[in-house]
Amino acid sequence: MxxxxxxxxxxxxxxxxxxxxxxxxxxxxxxxxxxxxxxxxxxxxxxxxxxxxxxxxxxxxxxxxxxxxxxxxxxxxxxxxxxxxxxxxxxxxxxxxxxxxxxxxxxxxxxxxxxxxxxxxxxxxxxxxxxxxxxMKRLRLMLPIDDNGQPDYDFMSDYVRERLSQKRQSYLDYVHDRLAELGTVQSLPAINSVDWKPFVISELFSKFVGGKGKGLVHLRQVDSGGIEYLGATNRNNGVLCRVALDDVSKSMV
The missing domain is CATH 3.90.220.20 (DNA methylase specificity domains)
Structure with a gap:
């Protein structure tokens, strides 16, 4: 390694x-x-x-x-x-x-x-x-060197290649373990082989309610912990950031 x-x-x-x-x-x-x-x-x-x-x-x-x-x-x-x-x-x-x-x-x-x-x-x-x-033009970098004292680009490539292979194998091991936990895999029909028809959304769900909150300006953003703050964005599954849970509780009062 x-x-x-x-x-x-x-x-x-x-x-x-x-x-x-x-x-x-x-x-x-x-x-x-x-x-x-x-x-x-x-x-x-x-x-x-x-x-x-x-x-x-x-x-x-x-x-x-x-x-x-x-x-x-x-x-x-x-x-x-x-x-x-x-x-x-x-x-x-x-x-x-x-x-x-x-x-x-x-x-x-x-x-x-x-x-x-x-x-x-x-x-x-x-x-x-x-x-x-x-x-930026004055920036310096510490890099691994070869026997001639020059940047060892082959070493850099080998190092990254090994780490990517490790991550790939870790993911495959995780997937195989999860599949084993789920038991026998059921075959599903292709999505275009079943019948489809339109439905009115109100027939499928019992009610629609507005979200509660007083806006991001009243909340403290945190790097970890807290709770996800959703907004009208088309990225990150609608998550704008994470905010302190205590602030969220206060804003609901």
Whole structure:
């Protein structure tokens, strides 16, 4: 099993004249108001959001007319200190930077992302000390090195490949255990092989009631614990965030 301690580590300039990679502004930078919404929504629109790999929504490929960026790169959200791997051709919102480089394979990128995020979080924050392009160009990364003192990209790839294989096997083991608990698997007919007919929703459910709450502004958001706060969003199963349970109880009074 490959371990991080199997290699010596050394600091490198991430960008700049002696840097390992290049960082530059996006080729599109489309304000949301200018998006072309006509046509199949198949193109990732990447923003500074920390959710969903930075993808705010999918848009028409007609937005390529503004410009686009190619896959297998890292996107960085300035000010928000977000960094994500983009595996598909995409367009972006404003204040997005693109990291490219000869050695940026999908596996190497997955190894670099936690290191990059850690450095950005430690050095930058929202407001006057955000991750501007000039500040990013001064960033340094500690990386495992080979016998020549250069970044060992093969080691990075092997390490990530092993961890992905572990996660995949853990998932398969979990699924097999759950299936064993459920007993004999029943075969179900194909969904298009049964008869369908329309129903009035009020015939299926006894009543509809409005949700209770005084709005998110009255509640404390928490990172863990608490209770899910639902809103009128089409993402994350309608969950906007988690809020303190004590505040929820008070708002019901």
């Amino acid at each position: 490959t371990k991080l301690t199997d290699r010596a580590w050394k600091g490198f300039d991430a960008f700049g004249p002696k840097g390992l990679f290049e960082i530059h502004t996006t080729n599109s930078s489309i304000d949301k108001k200018r998006l072309v919404l006509d046509g199949p929504e198949i193109v990732p629109y990447v923003t500074r959001s920390a959710d969903n790999n930075g993808v705010a929504l999918f848009v028409s490929d007609k937005n390529y007319s503004y410009g686009f960026d190619l896959p297998d790169v890292i996107t960085v959200g300035l000010d928000t200190q977000t960094a994500f791997y983009q595996p598909y051709k995409f367009v972006t919102g404003q204040n997005i930077q693109i990291i490219t480089g000869e050695h940026l394979t999908p596996l190497v990128i997955q190894f670099l992302l936690p290191l990059l995020r850690t450095q950005m979080t430690a050095k930058f924050n929202w407001g006057g000390n955000g991750a501007t392009l000039s500040r």
